[in-house]
Amino acid sequence: MLKRPLALIAALLLILLLSWSLRPRAASDVSRTALIMGTLVEIKGVGLDDKDMEGAISDAFDAMRREEARFSTRIETSQISAINRAITAIEVDPEVLAVLQLGQRISRQSEGAFHPGLGRLLKLWNFEAVSPRVPALSEVNALLPALIGEPVAISGSAVKRLNPDLQLDLGGIAKGYAVDRALAVLRAAGIESASVNAGGDIGLLGGHAERPWKIGIQHPRKTGQLLATLELRDRAVVTSGDYERFFLQDGMRYHHVFDPRTGFPARACQSVSVVTATVAEADALATAAFVLGPIKGLALLERLPDVEGLIVSATGEVEVTSGLKDQIRWR
Amino acid sequence: MISSADEQLEQIRQRVFMALFIALAVGLHTLEALLPNPLPWFRVGLANILALTALSIYGLKGMWVLSLSRIFIGSLLIGNLFGPGFLLSFCGGVGACLLMSAGALLLKRGIGLVGLSLLGATGHVCGQLLIASLVVVQHQSIWLLLPAFLFFALISGVINGLAADLLVDYLLKHPAFCDCRKGFGRHHVEG
Amino acid sequence: MALGSLLARMTRTDRWLVLLLMLAAFASLWFVLGRSVGRSLLVYAGDTLAFTAPLDQDRQIELHGPLGDTLIEVVAGKVRVISSPCSRKICIGMGAIQRSGDLLACVPNRVVIRIEGEGGEYDLLSR
Numbered sequence: 001m002l003k004r005p006l007a008l009i010a011a012l013l014l015i016l017l018l019s020w021s022l023r024p025r026a027a028s029d030v031s032r033t034a035l036i037m038g039t040l041v042e043i044k045g046v047g048l049d050d051k052d053m054e055g056a057i058s059d060a061f062d063a064m065r066r067e068e069a070r071f072s073t074r075i076e077t078s079q080i081s082a083i084n085r086a087i088t089a090i091e092v093d094p095e096v097l098a099v100l101q102l103g104q105r106i107s108r109q110s111e112g113a114f115h116p117g118l119g120r121l122l123k124l125w126n127f128e129a130v131s132p133r134v135p136a137l138s139e140v141n142a143l144l145p146a147l148i149g150e151p152v153a154i155s156g157s158a159v160k161r162l163n164p165d166l167q168l169d170l171g172g173i174a175k176g177y178a179v180d181r182a183l184a185v186l187r188a189a190g191i192e193s194a195s196v197n198a199g200g201d202i203g204l205l206g207g208h209a210e211r212p213w214k215i216g217i218q219h220p221r222k223t224g225q226l227l228a229t230l231e232l233r234d235r236a237v238v239t240s241g242d243y244e245r246f247f248l249q250d251g252m253r254y255h256h257v258f259d260p261r262t263g264f265p266a267r268a269c270q271s272v273s274v275v276t277a278t279v280a281e282a283d284a285l286a287t288a289a290f291v292l293g294p295i296k297g298l299a300l301l302e303r304l305p306d307v308e309g310l311i312v313s314a315t316g317e318v319e320v321t322s323g324l325k326d327q328i329r330w331r
Numbered sequence: 332m333i334s335s336a337d338e339q340l341e342q343i344r345q346r347v348f349m350a351l352f353i354a355l356a357v358g359l360h361t362l363e364a365l366l367p368n369p370l371p372w373f374r375v376g377l378a379n380i381l382a383l384t385a386l387s388i389y390g391l392k393g394m395w396v397l398s399l400s401r402i403f404i405g406s407l408l409i410g411n412l413f414g415p416g417f418l419l420s421f422c423g424g425v426g427a428c429l430l431m432s433a434g435a436l437l438l439k440r441g442i443g444l445v446g447l448s449l450l451g452a453t454g455h456v457c458g459q460l461l462i463a464s465l466v467v468v469q470h471q472s473i474w475l476l477l478p479a480f481l482f483f484a485l486i487s488g489v490i491n492g493l494a495a496d497l498l499v500d501y502l503l504k505h506p507a508f509c510d511c512r513k514g515f516g517r518h519h520v521e522g
Numbered sequence: 523m524a525l526g527s528l529l530a531r532m533t534r535t536d537r538w539l540v541l542l543l544m545l546a547a548f549a550s551l552w553f554v555l556g557r558s559v560g561r562s563l564l565v566y567a568g569d570t571l572a573f574t575a576p577l578d579q580d581r582q583i584e585l586h587g588p589l590g591d592t593l594i595e596v597v598a599g600k601v602r603v604i605s606s607p608c609s610r611k612i613c614i615g616m617g618a619i620q621r622s623g624d625l626l627a628c629v630p631n632r633v634v635i636r637i638e639g640e641g642g643e644y645d646l647l648s649r
Contacts, residue, residue: 215645216648
């Protein structure tokens with residue numbers, strides 16, 4: 001009588017163990033990080049076997065480094081540095097042309113709230129310094145006239161600055177473009193689900209295996225807490241916030257999103273998140289909407305096709321574009 | 332093969348009762364789907380009482396026929412045939428039948444209806460979790476529910492087993508089953 | 523009906539099975555509870571993995587980068603940078619991270635800290 005139950009116990013335990021060991025694992029993620037464009041880039045891939053994935057991810061990092069070499073203002077040999085030095089028109093790569101055209105377009109669409117030529121202003125404020133200071137008002141004002149009107153003239157593949165006092169700095173939009181390139185490399189390698197996160201500029205390829213990617217939106221005032229989560233596939237998400245890089249002086253918060261019309265940090269928002277098809281565009285639009293403020297910013301995001309977003313105003317009210325209302329989950 | 336009139340009558344009687352059992356099981360299946368459900372997939376598995384009855388009276392084949400018919404017809408009634416909910420009940424049902432068959436074959440007469448019911452409840456839970464993690468949710472965190480499900484299977488298994496045992500005893504008093512011996516239960520333990 | 527008569531309906535094998543299932547349930551509970559805290563900390567120096575550790579043990583980690591030593595502290599499942607040779611100390615200002623997928627980095631000193639494991643609320647954080 002005792003023998004059989006024991007045999008059954010063994011059999012059941014075996015079944016339990018088997019079912020445990022055979023439990024389906026979430027297709028394993030391969031995550032790699034690299035420091036590119038002065039920020040931390042993390043690429044996650046799901047699917048392919050690990051070795052192929054490693055190869056694809058390192059190719060994607062290489063693609064981003066190539067864009068860094070084209071766009072960085074810190075690299076003397078970059079094409080942006082070349083444009084910034086040249087007095088006459090110079091020939092540039094189609095990649096640079098594409099990003100400049102995107103920058104000019106967003107600049108027009110946002111009536112100058114986004115500006116690709118803030119190089120001098122950024123240098124004046126110098127957020128890279130050990131202890132940044134608010135520059136003199138006269139110094140800021142001296143830079144503003146160069147920011148009025150179109151920054152560059154493009155004819156064919158040649159680019160020329162329209163004002164000698166203007167210095168291009170494609171910062172975030174170039175970073176976003178590099179993420180888009182990395183995604184293209186991953187897609188070409190046959191990867192169906194991957195994510196690239198360059199310091200908060202997020203580009204998604206497919207979903208996270210079969211389900212969508214879950215993107216947490218940082219709460220602009222409560223560190224470490226989420227404002228909301230979004231479930232997305234094949235989208236780009238970029239958040240511009242006043243909490244990421246800032247310094248305090250005389251009780252005022254000075255952050256790194258500047259209003260090209262005043263030369264000072266924009267004050268109307270705490271954060272703006274934009275969801276659209278490409279990371280470059282999402283980055284530019286997040287900056288533009290941040291500068292425009294909750295009302296005009298929301299109107300801009302609503303007006304553009306295939307663009308959604310979420311705006312937290314300076315007073316903490318949250319506005320969401322109509323297309324995003326059903327997809328967002330509040331925390 | 333030529334069968335006598337008595338045998339034909341017996342066959343018809345078996346079929347009629349099988350149909351009645353299936354109808355009852357479908358009723359219970361539907362009732363359970365209608366009951367308010369605080370946690371998704373926590374099912375008492377009342378229909379399993381009929382599966383145990385069929386196993387006891389008609390053997391393994393009867394149980395499989397009853398369970399599969401119950402799931403298909405029940406899902407058709409609820410309106411989730413071939414949906415995720417159906418997939419869950421189907422795999423739960425198959426898991427239950429598999430474990431009950433194994434128990435009935437391996438332990439033969441030592442096991443009672445309560446034991447079989449426990450195996451069925453466990454198989455139900457494992458089948459559901461397996462298909463849920465593979466197809467429906469596709470996330471291994473679903474296995475975090477395993478302990479809760481197993482405890483639930485323990486309770487519902489014992490209750491269903493006792494209910495089935497009572498039902499079978501009751502049915503065996505009916506003239507239609509006077510020829511049947513109880514296949515699984517205490518009557519055969521001490522023998 | 524008396525409980526005794528109900529109990530009498532269970533064979534000895536049945537009772538063994540009850541015991542067994544109870545055991546299996548407790549075992550799986552133990553298994554699950556043991557697993558859910560199994561998150562780990564990954565520290566990269568530049569692009570290479572320098573160090574991994576379970577998150578549930580408190581410790582301090584000193585990591586050598588191009589600028590000097592970065593000191594990382596793990597306390598109660600939270601990771602923070604407590605001293606860094608970099609100029610702006612953004613990494614210290616970022617505070618503590620504790621969720622799966624969270625990242626903490628000192629870009630100048632090329633130190634990256636990541637938490638890996640199941641159970642995150644999100645895959646990626648937009649900030």
